[in-house]
Amino acid sequence: MTDILDSIASAIGKLDSSQSAKALVTNALSQGLSPTEITEKGIRRGLEIVGEKYEANEYFLSELLYAGSLVSELFDLLKPSLKDSQLERKGTIVLGTVKGDIHDLGKNIFKMLADSSGFEVHDLGVDVEPAIFINEARQVHPQVLGLSALLTTALEEMRNTLNELRTAGVKTNLRVLLGGNAVKKEFGAEIGADATALDAVEGLEICKEWTKK
């Protein structure tokens, strides 16, 4: 039974064609494997392999994007037989590009990976006011709040958002992760963020670590 799950993981890890990956998932369903099992031990394991290869400089952005689109197709295939409640969520992430910055390429890649890896992601979009982050944090009680910025001119807004979170009293219940091309780890430490990720895969690994049960 696990052979087919290994094959699914391997197909994603090797970036096989969507046709062959879909055939494997269909096969797994016909063998009676549950969608939850296929998701956890097949698809998500495959995505982990892609992440490992990305970190090892074997895969790059193209590969990450293709893997993401492949996984999305496989989830579509599982959807009819998969109810959300069947899947265990790894944690909740609230995400957004800070006020004054309207760029979302890196944020969207992180969102795609986090979502596919089992996180519940609340994406607030771009140019997000601190008050919007605060309201969302109060409503959904995330473990992680992800702030993104591409422009160096938006860095001060990251600091401001973090200060507002503290003032509003919501910072104590969550961890703040910074990401985006403008951000250096030194800056993250300086403004008191809990971590800074230099790319989407590193960001995902940090979130997994923080939400380990």
Place this chain on the structure above:
Amino acid sequence: MSTLRERFKAVMHFEKPDVLPWLENVYDETLVQWLGQGLPAERVTVIDWEMGRGGTALANMVTVKGFNPYPLFGCQSLYGSLLQVDIGPMPRFKQRLLKESDRHLEYITETGAVARRSKTGKYTWYSMPMFVEFPVKDRQTWYEYRERLNPEDPRRYPKDWDSEAYVKSYEAYQDGNTMMRFNGFYGFGAEIMGIPTFNLMFYRDPELIHDMIEYWEYFTVETIRSAVETLKDRIDVVYWWEDFADRHGPCISPKLFKEFLLPHYKRVIGFLAKNKIDRILMDSDGNINPILDLVVESGINGLWPLEVNSGMNAIEVRKKYGDKLFLIGNLDKSELAKGGQAMKKEVDSKVPVLKEMGGYMPGADHVIPVEMTLEKFKEYAEYIKPLLAY
């Protein structure tokens, strides 16, 4: 005493000049800010908006015309005398506003993309638009777009393009390098399709990518042919814009680079070499280390800006690649903008060592950002200038 052009050419060829050229490229919006901070404005003729990069930038940007600020600081522009061959879509798309809110506006750019711009930011161009839609989405839209990429269109050259006059002016010019600039195979595709779609298509529709890159090679060579065959090595350097990396590494893997891009680089560079143009400078932000072996194999022999924040280190590149790559930049712009000890430490850690190694021209590791005040730039200028003479 050598001219600025002679110095630039010497370093590109790993010869020792009398004084090392110090090269910068200041955002026009930074310049506008400096004008407000006391930079003499007498010679500014107009501040306008126009399409950049020979008609290929997807949005208009602010431009300060008739004003050369570089001599005021003792540096020279990275771009020198840029030959104006237009490689953009012709006819242009009609720029128009699509929608507007109190915070954003969205408009179609002259290259057919839909750009969203913030209305509330302190800066205009520098706050960079976010492109939310691109003119090329698939095969059909590529074929439609390709109709606008006719190399024979007479509008691609200046109206006063006259071989003899240009030959003379390119021989006489001494205030910096003479340069021809065009977009590379990755850069052009990412710009008309958007980074996610273009990157995805390497896997989803590789034949489309082959077709696009094949056409871009044809288009590039045929568009620049007249200039290249006329001016030959009076063009000191070709500037190849790619921007195919982020902090983690190149956007496409070495495997994809080798399969899709490398043969085309070699053919275009072969065409340039036949016309005695042998200095090819690639502009790519981000961490390009994983792909440098292939870049060198392609025939590209110069790099700018070598972004520190992405892990690029000119000293390491020099040690590994010797005289196969001349290098420009690599001074961390954010450290330079801090001024004082941070700026001095950054300059001291690179400039003296690389000066002795040769084939290096100092400068910030990208365009001078708006965070750099006029005062800090002057301080940086006064510090670096005494280090330049041999």
